Amino acid sequence: MSTRGNFSGRIGFILTAAGSAVGLGNIWKFPYLAGQNGGAVFLFIYLICVFLLCYPVMVGEISIGRRAGLDAYGSYTKLGGKRWGLLGLFGIMVGIFILSFYNVVAGWAFGYFLHISFGDLLNQTDFSSFFGLFVNDLLDLSSAEGLANSNFIFSMVFMAMTAFIVARGIQSGIEASNKIMMPILYLILIGIIIYALTLPNAMSGVKFYLIPDFAELKIQTLFEGLKQAFFSLSLGMGTLMTYGSYLKKTENIPSSVAVISAADTSVAFLAGLMIFPLVHFLQFKLQVTEVATAGPPLIFIVLPQIFHEMGPLLGRIVGGLFFLLVCFAALTSTISLLEVPVAYLVDQKKMSRKKVSWGIALLIFILGLPIMASQGMIPALNKLAFYKDQDYLVFVADMCDISLTVGGCLMCIFITRRWKIHNMHEELEIGNPGYKNSFLKKYLSFTIQYVCPVLLGFLSILIIIDKFFGIDRIFN
Numbered sequence: 001m002s003t004r005g006n007f008s009g010r011i012g013f014i015l016t017a018a019g020s021a022v023g024l025g026n027i028w029k030f031p032y033l034a035g036q037n038g039g040a041v042f043l044f045i046y047l048i049c050v051f052l053l054c055y056p057v058m059v060g061e062i063s064i065g066r067r068a069g070l071d072a073y074g075s076y077t078k079l080g081g082k083r084w085g086l087l088g089l090f091g092i093m094v095g096i097f098i099l100s101f102y103n104v105v106a107g108w109a110f111g112y113f114l115h116i117s118f119g120d121l122l123n124q125t126d127f128s129s130f131f132g133l134f135v136n137d138l139l140d141l142s143s144a145e146g147l148a149n150s151n152f153i154f155s156m157v158f159m160a161m162t163a164f165i166v167a168r169g170i171q172s173g174i175e176a177s178n179k180i181m182m183p184i185l186y187l188i189l190i191g192i193i194i195y196a197l198t199l200p201n202a203m204s205g206v207k208f209y210l211i212p213d214f215a216e217l218k219i220q221t222l223f224e225g226l227k228q229a230f231f232s233l234s235l236g237m238g239t240l241m242t243y244g245s246y247l248k249k250t251e252n253i254p255s256s257v258a259v260i261s262a263a264d265t266s267v268a269f270l271a272g273l274m275i276f277p278l279v280h281f282l283q284f285k286l287q288v289t290e291v292a293t294a295g296p297p298l299i300f301i302v303l304p305q306i307f308h309e310m311g312p313l314l315g316r317i318v319g320g321l322f323f324l325l326v327c328f329a330a331l332t333s334t335i336s337l338l339e340v341p342v343a344y345l346v347d348q349k350k351m352s353r354k355k356v357s358w359g360i361a362l363l364i365f366i367l368g369l370p371i372m373a374s375q376g377m378i379p380a381l382n383k384l385a386f387y388k389d390q391d392y393l394v395f396v397a398d399m400c401d402i403s404l405t406v407g408g409c410l411m412c413i414f415i416t417r418r419w420k421i422h423n424m425h426e427e428l429e430i431g432n433p434g435y436k437n438s439f440l441k442k443y444l445s446f447t448i449q450y451v452c453p454v455l456l457g458f459l460s461i462l463i464i465i466d467k468f469f470g471i472d473r474i475f476n
């Protein structure tokens, strides 16, 4: 096992797992989902999902990984036989697809970081058309400058940074980079929040974010909350199983998981506290009562406009720091996503970590090309007829979301039916003497065997029906 590498200790593991969890999902998606789904009502539903469904699944995933000491496929196979290994392979595939679109969006954020910090992006007048042109600027070979500003290059560089870190191994690559990026990420986040709260009309943003609007409570709010919680905590596809396989036997899993979930949830919450005061500052400046905050436009159109309003110097500083924050959040997640297939090939096929990291990164980058092209360049991918005319990026992201809750459900069934819950408890007792007679043990027994498989299974089916047919049409 020592040749696989491991985390140096508790802090390293927690920061790295939290790094995986904290990502684009927290900084960009959580705030706009909360904004659209009734503010604090969404937060409340999200927290219930985290306590009731995500916490047990995360504990389960990490204990499987640590017990087996292998990649996702190897772990399921070792503890449950070849057939269950398929579930591990499924997770690895899902991870590959998540990374293929995630890296494209991360590339945009990286491009914005460079354009705002060192270029003249904030001099624009129409940020919406700028973004439209930007995402379609895939590869401009006409000049060196054009080439350097192409999305193809931004996303390739981002993937290369990911591969570089993963290739260096667990302690000196993955753990070391998380130990640098995560603290900086928190500092920038808190710094921007403090500044945002001093802006005119900031409190109106805080109110909008925190005062619950029960009129927005729909069945879809529950779906969104659940999907978001799974994605945000990196659950259901083997990332934390793989990270768990590098965890020393002396570490206390349940308490580490509590810290990781709290860290992730707090960043999501704080991101809203950063973004809504900014958005309401813009409303005040423009004298309008609403600006559109749904989807990608929030961070790529609305926020740059806000940085523009701050004036040239301050805008460059705050905007540059904001996109640096997004890049760090994304990079700590892309690393964890790439590690899943890399660990598989290293463990199962005994291939060299270096070669595999670069090879798979290249493959995933290529898988991302149609996603880049789906933003307008190839019309057929921009409007998928079988998917309510949404684009290919949205389609892949939605399919991955669904796979995560399904994967989580199947993992609970694996623990209950195949591996057996007493083996999980045995693993959790290591490094945690008080666990044996604890309430937590009962809670995990109950949730992993009954609550999680039933609810996750049921909700996954409803989510699939909703995605393809629209649940409103069926029930009304």
Ligand code: PHE
Pocket: 020, 021, 022, 023, 024, 025, 026, 098, 231, 232, 233, 234, 235, 239, 333, 334, 336, 337
């Ligand atoms: N949790 C990450 C985020 O919130 C995304 C992610 C999903 C990373 C699944 C790893 C595995 O952005």
